[in-house]
Amino acid sequence: MSNTPVIAAVDGSEHSLRALEWARKEAVRHDCGLLVAHVLPDHAQLYAGRRASLHDASAPEEVPDPVRDWVRSLLGAGGPGLPEGVAYEALEGSVPEALRVIGSQARMLVMGSRGRGGFASLLLGSISRAVASSAACPVVVVPHAERGAAAGSTGSADDSDTGAEQSAGRVVVGLHAAETPDDVLTFAFTEAAVRGTTVQVVSAYAIPPTPNLVIDTPFAVIPPEGLADEGDGVPAEREMLRSQTERLAPLRERFADVPVEQAAVPGDPAGRLVIASRAAALVVVGRHHPRRTAMSLAIGSVAHAVLHHAHGPVAVVPTLKDDV
Structure with missing residues (x-):
């Protein structure tokens, strides 16, 4: 198996689910690992920063991440963990920059054309455009269902x-x-x-x-x-x-x-x-x-x-x- 992974950027949306499914098949084709990456929302990042700065031992050690649980439920085959060859990483920072950094050593970075934010009528989200415009690795943008149906x-x-x-x-x-x-x-x-x-x-x-x-x-x-x-x-x-x-x-x-x-x-x-x-x-x-x-x-x-x-x-x- 290759050490250079395919990375799927997810946020829990239907668009990122399509990207995750595409990336998983791509990892199988290339016989390489699959890394599922999620950039934590601002409130989760603030929680993690506050806990670290206050050294609050009573606070939960793990930052709440519903997307991690969502990925485990999709890929975990009924178990609490992830299948062999699949890893999950929660990222901090701005979404485009965090994905650019983690994608610097990737075979490719796969993401949906739109995320949770923005207007539903947009054909391409600002995050997808920013990452595709500047990432060091190839970026695959998987379109939302409406565009495929139109075809x-x-x-x-x-x-x-x-x-x-x-x-x-x-x-x-x-x-x-x-x-x-x-x-x-x-x-x-x-x-x-x-x-x-x-x-x-x-x-x-x-x-x-x-x-x-x-x-x-x-x-x-x-x-x-x-x-x-x-x-x-x-x-x-x-x-x-x-x-x-x-x-x-x-x-x-x-x-x-x-x-x-x-x-x-x-x-x-x-x-x-x-x-x-x-x-x-x-x-x-x-x-x-x-x-x-x-x-x-x-x-x-x-x-x-x-x-x-x-x-x-x-x-x-x-x-x-x-x-x-």
Whole structure:
């Protein structure tokens, strides 16, 4: 078993329950430990601080933590403790900072798109956005049930026209051939490998609008051997597929058992990834923040849009060397 855990950030809400279930399966896939982390609310932190400062021996030694009991009831299989390979840790401090610190040595940090606080209408909570924007490890945001239900109930023609059905169960990764770090691609291929599924690599290109242009054309999934000069396809599409093939060559060699689909599409990259998320197991995006400070909450526009609107789990992968 790997010593690098998957961390599930929970607060007792339904949203964090979905994240916990996702993280538990992920830990099994990677044969690693699962650490369930909960940042204590302010009143519990104040209680702990008061007890420590007053050295009050009559006060209960353990800080009340209903979320710990909730986790034990869910994962304890009827016993008072947790299963082997599962640990629980109560954290103090601000929620984003506490999760950033504990996530510094994690394989990934999994959290719900919304917590207990905030407005129910928000697609993405401020805590999830802050952690995904600045954590040192990949952050997987699992959307609330309404967004997943919306994906399954659209029934629109867009589903058949955009390759959503072709992406079922795949790991979808957004690729800008000149900018996406290798860390992002490695994460996507690793996730596909542990799932025994396909990686679909999606790149979008801009072309001048014409009366004949139809943005919602199907994904063009073309194998490398299909990129001969005499083939069909607009020049921008073919050049993008060639760039993809060049970037993916080392990954194909390293992950020889992972099938790869290459998709070059016109239009907005974030929109295309959101469409693909309707039937994807996971969407992987890079956190594009060149030369920003370590505490910056800025995040790339594509990652920001996909986090807000994707219908399934989204992994935001940082590049550590960009944080210096």
